[in-house]
Amino acid sequence: MGSLRTTASSRGAWSALVGLARSCLSAPSFSIFETLMAGWVTAPGRRTITGMICAADPEGRRAHDAYHRFIRAGRWSTNALWKVLVVHLVVVLAPEGTLVVDCDDTLYKKSGRKVDGAGSFRDAVRSTRKKVVYATGLNLVVVTLRVRAPWGAQPIGVPVGVRLHRKGGPTTLDLATEIVTELASWLPERSFSLCADGAYASLARRGLPRCALTSRMRRDAALYQGAPPRTGKPGRPRKKGERLDNPGEMATKLKDDQFAAVRVDFRGTERDLLVWSRPVLWYTTDPDHLVLLVIVRDPQGVMRDDFFFTTDLAASPGDVASLYAGRWSIECVNREVKQCLGAEDPQSWKGKGPERAASLSLWLYAAIWTWYIPNCGTTVTWIMRPWYQKKTVPSFLDALATLRRFLWTERISAMSSDGPLNPKIIDGLLDVLTRAA
Numbered sequence: 001m002g003s004l005r006t007t008a009s010s011r012g013a014w015s016a017l018v019g020l021a022r023s024c025l026s027a028p029s030f031s032i033f034e035t036l037m038a039g040w041v042t043a044p045g046r047r048t049i050t051g052m053i054c055a056a057d058p059e060g061r062r063a064h065d066a067y068h069r070f071i072r073a074g075r076w077s078t079n080a081l082w083k084v085l086v087v088h089l090v091v092v093l094a095p096e097g098t099l100v101v102d103c104d105d106t107l108y109k110k111s112g113r114k115v116d117g118a119g120s121f122r123d124a125v126r127s128t129r130k131k132v133v134y135a136t137g138l139n140l141v142v143v144t145l146r147v148r149a150p151w152g153a154q155p156i157g158v159p160v161g162v163r164l165h166r167k168g169g170p171t172t173l174d175l176a177t178e179i180v181t182e183l184a185s186w187l188p189e190r191s192f193s194l195c196a197d198g199a200y201a202s203l204a205r206r207g208l209p210r211c212a213l214t215s216r217m218r219r220d221a222a223l224y225q226g227a228p229p230r231t232g233k234p235g236r237p238r239k240k241g242e243r244l245d246n247p248g249e250m251a252t253k254l255k256d257d258q259f260a261a262v263r264v265d266f267r268g269t270e271r272d273l274l275v276w277s278r279p280v281l282w283y284t285t286d287p288d289h290l291v292l293l294v295i296v297r298d299p300q301g302v303m304r305d306d307f308f309f310t311t312d313l314a315a316s317p318g319d320v321a322s323l324y325a326g327r328w329s330i331e332c333v334n335r336e337v338k339q340c341l342g343a344e345d346p347q348s349w350k351g352k353g354p355e356r357a358a359s360l361s362l363w364l365y366a367a368i369w370t371w372y373i374p375n376c377g378t379t380v381t382w383i384m385r386p387w388y389q390k391k392t393v394p395s396f397l398d399a400l401a402t403l404r405r406f407l408w409t410e411r412i413s414a415m416s417s418d419g420p421l422n423p424k425i426i427d428g429l430l431d432v433l434t435r436a437a
Contacts, residue, residue: 047342072353154268157329212312262318275317372399
C-alpha cells in the first residue's frame with residue numbers, strides 16, 4: 001500500500017495544475033472552482049453539485065447557491081480554461097513532433113424537458129446497423145490529443161476541446177472545425193494529424209490549418225481520377241477525370257499478392273495486415289484535392305476489407321492503418337469520463353450550466369492524466385489484487401484513485417488531532433475512499 005502514497009512533489013504538481021485556472025477566474029470564482037474540482041474527485045457517490053459540496057466543503061464555508069450560480073451564470077469562459085490547460089499539457093505530454101488528435105461526438109444523457117441545450121440525438125451505444133435508438137441529452141463534439149504513456153500499451157486520449165451541438169445551430173462539422181482552428185491558434189508552431197470516423201470525412205474540404213485528416217471512406221464512394229490538364233478550348237475546364245471503380249469493387253478485383261504486407265500498431269499491439277493504396281478524387285467530399293485511398297485486408301480473411309483515406313498523399317499506407325486504429329482512445333475517453341467521473345450527474349439545467357458542467361468533466365479528466373503521467377507514470381500506484389495478477393499498466397481508475405488518496409489524506413490530516421494517526425486504520429480507510437464511486 002505504500003506505493004499508493006503520493007510524494008510532496010506530485011501533490012504540489014496537482015495544486016499547480018489546478019492553479020492554472022487562476023488567470024481565467026476572479027479570486028472568489030477560483031476558490032469555488034478549486035473546491036468543485038476537489039469535490040468532483042473525492043465525492044463517494046454521484047457527482048451532483050451538492051454531492052461535490054458535501055465532499056469538499058462539508059463545513060458550509062460558502063452558501064450552496066454560490067456553487068450552482070458559478071456553473072450556471074458565472075462570468076468566466078470555458079475556452080479560457082481549456083487554453084491554459086492545453087498549452088501546458090502539450091508541453092508536458094507531447095513536447096515535439098506532429099500532434100495526433102482525434103474527433104468524435106458523444107451523448108451525455110439528460111432527462112427533463114427544460115435542460116438547456118438538450119435534444120433528441122442518436123444513441124451510438126444502443127444503436128445497431130438495423131435499428132437506430134434515440135435518447136435525450138447533450139450532444140458534444142470532443143477533440144482529444146493522443147498521448148503515448150511511459151508504460152506503453154495503447155495510446156491515451158486527453159481531451160483538448162469540446163463544443164455543444166444544439167439543434168438548429170452549427171453542425172458537428174462546423175464545431176469540429178472551430179475546435180481544430182482554435183487549437184492551431186493556441187499552438188502556432190505545431191502541425192496536426194486529425195483522425196475521425198466517416199461522419200467527419202467532409203472535414204477534408206474545410207482547409208484546416210496545418211492539419212492532415214485521416215478518416216474512413218465509404219465502400220460505395222464515387223471515385224474519379226484527378227482533373228486532366230486544360231485543353232485550351234473555350235468553356236469551363238473539367239474538375240474531375242475518368243470514373244473509377246468504387247472502393248468495394250477495387251477490393252474485389254485486387255488479389256492478395258498485389259497488397260503490401262505491413263506490421264500495424266493496433267492499440268498497443270502489433271498485427272500483420274495487407275495494405276494497398278492509390279491517389280483518387282473523392283469529388284463529393286473534396287472536389288478540389290486528391291486524397292490517398294488505403295485498402296486494408298486481413299491476411300487471415302477473418303475481418304472484412306476496410307477503406308480509409310488521408311489528405312496527406314505522402315503518408316505510408318501502414319501508418320494510415322495504425323493511425324486509424326489508435327482512434328479508439330477517444331472512445332475510451334467518452335466511456336471513462338461518464339463511468340468514472342460521473343460526467344452526466346451534475347444537475348445544472350438552466351443557462352450555461354449543462355454545457356459548462358459537461359466541459360468541466362472533460363477538463364478534469366484531462367487534468368488528471370496531465371498530473372498522473374509525468375508524476376506517477378513510472379511507479380506502481382495500484383494494489384495488486386488476486387484477480388489482476390498479470391496487470392502491468394495503470395488505468396484511468398488507478399490515476400483517479402491515486403489523486404483521491406492524496407486529496408483524502410490532506411482532508412483527514414486537517415481534521416485530525418495533533419497526535420500520531422494509526423497508519424493501519426488510515427490506510428484501510430483511504431483504500432475504501434479511493435475506490436468509492
